[in-house]
Amino acid sequence: MTHKVAILGASGYTGAELVRLIATHPSIEIAALTADRKAGMTMSETFPHLRHLDLPVLQRIESVDFAGIDLVFCALPHGTTHEIVASLPREVKVVDLSAGFRLRDLAAYEKWYGAPHAAPELQEEAVYGLTEFYRDDIRTARLVAGTGCNAATGQFALCPLIKAGVIDLDEINIDLKAGVSGAGRSLKENLLHAELSEGYHAYAVGGTHRHLGEFDQEFSRLAGRPVEVQFTPHLMPANRGILATVHVRGEAEEIHRTLSAAYAGEPFVQVLPMGQHPSTRHVRGSNFVHLGVVGDRRPGRATVIAALDNLTKGSSGQALQNANLMLGEEETAGLMLAPVFP
Template identity: 75%
Template sequence: MTHKIAILGASGYTGAELVRLIATHPEMEIVALAAERKAGMEMRDVFPHLRHLDLPTLVKIGEIDFSTVDLCFCALPHKTSQEVISALPADLKIVDLSADFRLRDPEAYETWYGNPHSAIEMQKEAVYGLTEFYRDQIKNARLVAGTGCNAATGQFALRPLIEADVIDLDEIIMDLKCGVSGAGRALKENLLHAELAEGYHAYAVGGTHRHLGEFDQEFSAIAGREVKIQFTPHLLPTNRGILATCYVKGDAQVIHKAFENAYADEPFIELLPLGQAPSTKHIRGSNFCHIGVVADRIEGRTIVVAALDNLTKGSSGQALQNANLMLGVEETTGLMLAPLFP
């Protein structure tokens, strides 16, 4: 069976990544691509690396006949998805890649994103899209809210440890680096080559990054009490990749065993041998996440490092993984491509 797919926001990085992945998917066909500012253009003109594909012309969202669509990916900007998704057919399966349905508490959404939640009733049915931990709910969901790319990386590094109660919940520090594509495709002065290249800087310092809302929500729910981590993101002058280095209080061997137990059957999570740390070079362009555990020189302290591609496992690959589950397709379909190297 071939499932008909629409992608809203196809002219952005995550939209293009969805097209790249779905292009070789044996059970999906892209029947509609929407991009408001680039409506009327061909995808090959927006993204020349996709020119070999036979794709629909970009249109405005209002021009799509959703009665012919089985599942819709929404790769739209934050604060836009709630309004757009609310107007889509009530029986349409949707995977949202924005932040608009990630936080279950509307007040938390307003706190972190600065505007009132405009689709509270829909929020009640949204399932958080961290596939490895919400697989059963995602299978039966109509609306899945994809995680933030930084939030996904940090959770892969910490969720099993919180669940297994093998680390001190009041002693968690996460130092995270992300490639520039994580900021989207819109023109921004601080992302110009001359502003970004040959430099490396922290941002949202002191606990202001929006993905902290996801960490607070998920970690506290697992622990059954409030958990707040120290988190500082850094912008790297690279196109893709996230590397999260987490400093925790706990025994390295016990921590490594907790990961083995949690991820033994997960096709996209690769746990490195104890003492090894991953690199963004080794997951580029793939749906894999690599995790390393290294004992610190200070007894009783451990360093956990997680690496993934922010556009693939952190966003569009995760979205396709969720869509496979929602459509009854084998979860790994279209996603087992090997990383690009070098």
């Protein structure tokens, strides 16, 4: 059976990544692609690396005929998604890659995103899209909210540990480095090559990054009480990749055993042998997550390191993984591409 999908916001990085992945999918067909400023252009004009594919011309969302569309990927800025998702036919499944439906608490959404939630009735049915932890809910969902890429990375390192109670919940420090594509494709002065290359810098220091809302929500749910972590993101001069170095209080061997047991059988999560640690270069362009655990020279402390590709496992690959479940397909379909190296 072939499923027809539409990608809204196909002229951005996550839209292009969806097209790249779906091109290898055995049973998904791209029936519509949208863009605002680039409506009327072909994808080969917008992304020459996709010129070998036979794809629909980019059009405005209001021009799309959703009759016959099984699922919509919404790869739009978060401020626009509430209204657009609310306007879609009820029979169409939706995977939203924006932040529009990630936070269950409406007050938390307003706190972190600076505006009231514009579709509270849809928020009630939205399922959080971290596949490995919400797989059963995602299978039956109509609306799935993709996670933040930074939030996903930290959660892969920490969720099993918090659930198992093997670390001190009041001493969690996430030091994270992210590639520049996570900031989107829009022109920004601080992302110019001359401004960004040959160095990297911290941003949103002191607990102001929006993905903290997801950490608060998911970690507190697992712990059964409020959990607030320290989180410092950094922008590094690389196109892709996230590396999270997580400092915790707990026994390293027990932490490694817990992660190994939690992810046993997971097709996309690889726990490295004890003492080894991952690199972004080993997951580039793939839907894989690599996790490593290293003991500290001080007893009772450990470092957990997580690496993933922000555009794939952190966003578009995660979205396709969720869509596979929602459409009744193999979860791994279109996603077993090996990482690109070097």
